[in-house]
Amino acid sequence: MEEKKKTGNSNLIVIKGISIFLVVSMLFFGFAFSVNATGVSFFLAPSKGTFFIGSTFTVSAYVNTKGNEINVVEVDLKFSPDIIQVTSPIAGESFVSEWLSPPSYSNIEGKISFRGGIPGGIVTSAGLISTITFRARGPGLARLEFLDSSRVLLNDGKGTPVLATTMSGIYDILIPPPEGPKVFSPSHPDSDIWYQNNNPSFAWEKEDAxxxxxxxxxQNPQEEPDTIPEGSNNFKSFEKISDGIWYFHIKAKKEGIWGKTSHAVVKIDTTPPEEFEPKVDTYSKLVYFETRDLQSGVNFYEVSIRDISKTLSQQPFFTEATSPFRIPYEKPGKYSLIVRVFDKASNLREEEIKFQLMNPFISYIEGKGIQLRGFLFSWWMIFLIIFFLISGTGYLIFYLLTQRGLRKGIKEIREALAEIEKIEEREKEARRLKEKFREEREKLEKRLRGENE
Incomplete structure (x- = not known):
């Protein structure tokens, strides 16, 4: 009886132990299901950087819920107020829809605080809490750290805290390098103008330190000089520089620190515009001209036209013109037309053409040929036409001779010559008859005069 009682008590103890184990296991696994084993984390971006005193930079605070649904974030940050200070505590598109208390900061204590809620909760891997703007005020390493008072609460109706890890930031604040020296070019003072001078010189201000x-x-606008000293002189010149846009880069060493780079630009063009040939259309009284300049570009054209059939001592007078240029003369004569083209560096190219107006339909272009109703027949074309005319005439004669036969032709020539001889004989006979008739008439007249006496 006692043994049965002991056995029953033992079974009861086992059943109670199993029940407790099941309850604990359910509670444990239930908590593990509701809270991700890795927990929620705060992090900063960027988490490091280098900035100069006087500059501003931004740092964003993010949360990674690691699959958990949260509805409250409480952020307390600490920074180095002697190195950096807050200028704006909040910016950007924060996922926090309701601030439980306005974002606050103290540049004396070096603290920033955010308290915000998200009705309905949120699950995110990079939820932006806020973007903070800092100004660098002193040299050194500035740290930005999450305080232990920072919290993240689950959206489970209980406000379970789930913040597991935080990632701080560190920022190197440096004394800014000195500004580059003020540099200018005495030879090319205006950087927007092209110059013919290909011997540029540069000068720069030299401070005491x-x-x-x-x-x-x-010719690289982005080039940076090396850190090898070139001396302490504040003037440099160059000779026989090729055409193009050139850049002078200079930086100074001040109190042992190399400063920023200053730049000066010079534009060089020593080459005149490309050769060209004015084209005269005497029928329409128009002159056409065009060329190009590979460096600075064409600036403008000038035209001069003279009647050289009158005098050769007349100096050309130029006026600015565009193509086509209308010839101002109508009467026949010999003319000289000069076209000048200037590029933007004032380089000049000049081309001349001479022509002769004969009548409204035909003109002589010196060195070119003859223009008929606006169409220019060059000398080689004229010579070619004459050649074909002579060749064609010769061929026609040869063709006619070969078609009738040489003998037949000779026979016909002989017959023609014989016929000519007959005609000549007849003419001689006619002259004899005429002479005989004259003599007979004279005799008759004498006889008649004798009878009358």
């Missing part, structure tokens, strides 16, 4: 300079001269 500047000990060395480093410079370079190239």
């Amino acid at each position: 500047m000990t060395d300079f480093s410079f370079s001269f190239s």
